[in-house]
Amino acid sequence: xxxxxxxxxxxxxxxxxxxxxxxxxxxxxxxxxxxxxxxxxxxxxxxxxxxxxxxxxxxxxxxxxxxxxxxxxxxxxxxxxxxxxxxxxxxxxxxxxxxxxxxxxxxxxxxxxxxxxxxxxxxxxxxxxxxxxxxxxxxxxxxxxxxxxxxxxxxxxxxxxxxxxxxxxxxxxxxxxxxxxxxxxxxxxxxxxxxxxxxxxxxxxxxxxxxxxxxxxxxxxxxxxxxxxxxxxxxxxxxxxxxxxxxxxxxxxxxxxxxxxxxxxxxxxxxxxxxxxxxxxxxxxxxxxxxxxxxxxxxxxxxxxxxxxxxxxxxxxxxxxxxxxxxxxxxxxxxxxxxxxxxxxxxxxxxxxxxxxxxxxxxxx
Amino acid sequence: xxxxxxxxxxxxxxxxxxxxxxxxxxxxxxxxxxxxxxxxxxxxxxxxxxxxxxxxxxxxxxxxxxxxxxxxxxxxxxxxxxxxxxxxxxxxxxxxxxxxxxxxxxxxxxxxxxxxxxxxxxxxxxxxxxxxxxxxxxxxxxxxxxxxxxxxxxxxxxxxxxxxxxxxxxxxxxxxxxxxxxxxxxxxxxxxxxxxxxxxxxxxxxxxxxxxxxxxxxxxxxxxxxxxxxxxxxxxxxxxxxxxxxxxxxxxxxxxxxxxxxxxxxxxxxxxxxxxxxxxxxxxxxxxxxxxxxxxxxxxxxxxxxxxxxxxxxxxxxxxxxxxxxxxxxxxxxxxxxxxxxxxxxxxxxxxxxxxxxxxxxxxxxxxxxxxxxxxxxxxxxxxxxxxxxxxxxxxxxxxxxxxxxxxxxxxxxxxxxxxxxxxxxxxxxxxxxxxxxxxxxxxxxxxxxxxxxxxxxxxxxxx
Numbered sequence: 001x002x003x004x005x006x007x008x009x010x011x012x013x014x015x016x017x018x019x020x021x022x023x024x025x026x027x028x029x030x031x032x033x034x035x036x037x038x039x040x041x042x043x044x045x046x047x048x049x050x051x052x053x054x055x056x057x058x059x060x061x062x063x064x065x066x067x068x069x070x071x072x073x074x075x076x077x078x079x080x081x082x083x084x085x086x087x088x089x090x091x092x093x094x095x096x097x098x099x100x101x102x103x104x105x106x107x108x109x110x111x112x113x114x115x116x117x118x119x120x121x122x123x124x125x126x127x128x129x130x131x132x133x134x135x136x137x138x139x140x141x142x143x144x145x146x147x148x149x150x151x152x153x154x155x156x157x158x159x160x161x162x163x164x165x166x167x168x169x170x171x172x173x174x175x176x177x178x179x180x181x182x183x184x185x186x187x188x189x190x191x192x193x194x195x196x197x198x199x200x201x202x203x204x205x206x207x208x209x210x211x212x213x214x215x216x217x218x219x220x221x222x223x224x225x226x227x228x229x230x231x232x233x234x235x236x237x238x239x240x241x242x243x244x245x246x247x248x249x250x251x252x253x254x255x256x257x258x259x260x261x262x263x264x265x266x267x268x269x270x271x272x273x274x275x276x277x278x279x280x281x282x283x284x285x286x287x288x289x290x291x292x293x294x295x296x297x298x299x300x301x302x303x304x305x306x307x308x309x310x311x312x313x314x315x316x317x318x319x320x321x322x323x324x325x326x327x328x329x330x331x332x333x334x335x336x337x338x339x340x341x342x343x344x345x346x347x348x349x350x351x352x353x354x355x356x357x358x359x360x361x362x363x364x365x
Numbered sequence: 366x367x368x369x370x371x372x373x374x375x376x377x378x379x380x381x382x383x384x385x386x387x388x389x390x391x392x393x394x395x396x397x398x399x400x401x402x403x404x405x406x407x408x409x410x411x412x413x414x415x416x417x418x419x420x421x422x423x424x425x426x427x428x429x430x431x432x433x434x435x436x437x438x439x440x441x442x443x444x445x446x447x448x449x450x451x452x453x454x455x456x457x458x459x460x461x462x463x464x465x466x467x468x469x470x471x472x473x474x475x476x477x478x479x480x481x482x483x484x485x486x487x488x489x490x491x492x493x494x495x496x497x498x499x500x501x502x503x504x505x506x507x508x509x510x511x512x513x514x515x516x517x518x519x520x521x522x523x524x525x526x527x528x529x530x531x532x533x534x535x536x537x538x539x540x541x542x543x544x545x546x547x548x549x550x551x552x553x554x555x556x557x558x559x560x561x562x563x564x565x566x567x568x569x570x571x572x573x574x575x576x577x578x579x580x581x582x583x584x585x586x587x588x589x590x591x592x593x594x595x596x597x598x599x600x601x602x603x604x605x606x607x608x609x610x611x612x613x614x615x616x617x618x619x620x621x622x623x624x625x626x627x628x629x630x631x632x633x634x635x636x637x638x639x640x641x642x643x644x645x646x647x648x649x650x651x652x653x654x655x656x657x658x659x660x661x662x663x664x665x666x667x668x669x670x671x672x673x674x675x676x677x678x679x680x681x682x683x684x685x686x687x688x689x690x691x692x693x694x695x696x697x698x699x700x701x702x703x704x705x706x707x708x709x710x711x712x713x714x715x716x717x718x719x720x721x722x723x724x725x726x727x728x729x730x731x732x733x734x735x736x737x738x739x740x741x742x743x744x745x746x747x748x749x750x751x752x753x754x755x756x757x758x759x760x761x762x763x764x765x766x767x768x769x770x771x772x773x774x775x776x777x778x779x780x781x782x783x784x785x786x787x788x789x790x791x792x793x794x795x796x797x798x799x800x801x802x803x804x805x806x807x808x809x810x811x812x813x814x815x816x817x818x819x820x821x822x823x824x825x826x827x828x829x
Binding site (some may be wrong): 335 | 388431432433434436437438439440443446447448449450456462463464490492760
């Protein structure tokens with residue numbers, strides 16, 4: 001879950017969407033404590049820009065292996081997390097034991113600025129080359145950017161199965177879908193920016209056409225996945241573009257009307273990043289948690305309960321997409337590496353957002 | 366005591382190894398420098414390429430300079446997988462457009478061609494980095510001047526590449542050095558082989574043999590061999606001179622000795638007192654001993670002389686032995702002593718010099734009669750394979766095996782002091798040696814007495 005300017009819609013959504021009644025609602029900047037199963041001996045502090053409900057099964061399973069550990073999960077929005085981590089690093093202050101963020105470009109920037117410590121183990125050896133930078137930033141999930149549509153309101157012939165098909169659908173039926181398409185607001189959402197930036201890199205022409213079509217169809221931009229998904233559920237939106245697969249699939253499980261499509265021309269694949277800050281108070285525990293996330297057991301829990309997709313496994317049922325993302329060449333992993341520094345560059349970011357904003361006027365809502 | 370110096374082999378190998386090790390060290394240093402230069406060259410190009418790409422992305426929009434960082438530039442830099450990247454784009458007015466605004470090139474203030482890239486190895490944020498600064502003139506009328514792009518990259522990949530290249534060079538140099546050392550060891554061994562061969566030849570040489578060495582040696586050893594030969598020739602000459610002197614002396618002594626014997630025999634024993642008669646006996650014995658010794662000395666000289674000059678001819682061994690037997694056993698022998706001569710059925714022909722050979726056998730028998738025989742002496746001529754054997758067996762105590770090796774030397778006899786003649790076995794042994802035969806002894810057993818065996822090779826049937 002990423003940046004949201006207003007907490008109200010999210011609160012509403014949280015109540016309607018997320019089924020975790022026993023747990024304190026985790027909101028951005030909110031703290032959730034998972035008490036130790038046995039007598040507490042140590043405390044692991046995770047600062048995450050990741051939905052606590054997605055992380056919950058992983059943290060609970062980790063505690064099965066480490067019953068003496070209490071876990072404190074602080075949920076931030078990506079940009080806040082980055083700002084806090086950067087300022088802590090420059091002041092040489094401690095800021096949590098583990099940082100988790102879907103905006104991996106921000107983690108790469110932190111690692112580049114020397115704010116991370118490296119970790120090498122049997123588990124980190126298993127991480128794909130594209131999801132590991134300097135043994136400091138590790139991608140621990142596998143999340144395609146997908147298209148979500150409302151099965152009740154979008155007729156089968158209108159279902160877009162590639163980026164081009166969305167553009168063509170909007171050109172063919174501009175009136176039907178005007179104000180009915182939702183996507184990230186790249187100005188607010190770090191992950192939205194990252195996906196848009198890579199869309200522009202992967203297929204500049206197609207993305208240009210898509211943006212143009214979005215602009216003509218008065219696309220609705222929202223801060224967050226959950227908000228966009230919520231509006232589809234409520235019937236206001238029909239199609240959402242560039243939603244993270246994990247959230248989309250979780251929503252589709254709760255509401256069978258939501259259908260998930262993986263574009264067949266190309267699909268960006270994001271790996272949520274984890275990083276151990278250089279000044280982590282409890283680095284060994286952090287490494288243990290990281291090892292757990294990357295271990296077969298952690299990956300299995302992530303695939304079954306938290307993020308649903310994984311590199312080696314077939315797509316979850318009911319997902320409309322190519323059989324195998326990587327082998328078919330459709331999946332385009334966003335490589336965790338120095339190339340992300342370009343996305344993080346302040347001037348580039350401002351320029352990209354300025355270009356993007358100029359196409360969407362006036363900004364919604 | 367001779368001081369043992371290190372062997373030629375170890376000296377050569379040690380020096381070659383030192384040279385090789387020194388060479389390897391020099392090569393490795395050079396390889397390290399080359400590897401570092403190559404790594405710098407390779408990664409500098411990436412750095413420069415990225416800088417050029419960023420420089421090209423500078424655009425002037427509405428009178429303002431703007432930068433649009435190309436991700437491909439960072440992908441290029443990302444080819445150094447683990448290296449961190451710091452960059453800074455500077456506008457013509459000196460303000461930082463984007464990036465790390467404390468990044469600066471140390472050499473930037475100095476004069477350098479602005480359109481050529483400036484490379485530097487420096488430190489940034491406590492890290493060793495390689496830095497490039499490239500510049501471009503902005504030709505927009507509103508913003509005149511030079512824009513700069515600085516990129517610094519940590520040097521992990523360079524170090525990895527340098528280490529890898531150096532390690533490979535190290536492996537190659539090590540292999541080459543080991544091969545060279547192995548080759549040197551083989552070559553030195555091979556080159557020193559003639560020296561071993563020469564030593565071997567000298568060691569195997571008969572102690573009597575003073576003829577020049579006939580071995581093939583490398584040119585470097587020829588003076589050494591020549592010196593040995595020269596030395597041996599001189600030694601040989603001196604020995605011959607000495608022998609001639611002994612022979613002459615013996616000859617000269619014989620005449621007065623004969624006269625002395627005659628004079629002694631003329632003394633009237635009856636007129637002498639008991640004591641004087643005993644003294645006379647002693648004088649007579651000593652005189653005859655001296656006469657025999659003189660004869661032996663002469664015989665020895667004769668034998669040596671004959672082998673130096675006489676031609677060998679086929680002889681019947683039995684015939685020679687029988688003549689020697691007759692000559693050696695005196696008519697005045699104690700009648701209680703049983704002497705016998707046994708001849709084989711066949712004729713045993715050997716190649717030799719009759720006179721020397723007879724002298725040799727006479728000396729053996731004589732020695733046996735004098736020092737061994739109590740009551741029995743047997744002389745046998747037998748054949749064993751390709752050899753003819755003359756065996757002289759007596760019933761005396763024999764010579765203990767410990768003495769066998771030196772009784773054949775001159776002036777040694779089995780019973781030291783008493784009636785020492787010494788030359789008997791020496792003459793026999795020398796003759797046997799000259800005829801490619803050997804003189805040996807057989808120990809006394811309950812069944813057989815002590816036996817001296819003269820073994821001589823039979824002449825082959827074809828007469829050669």
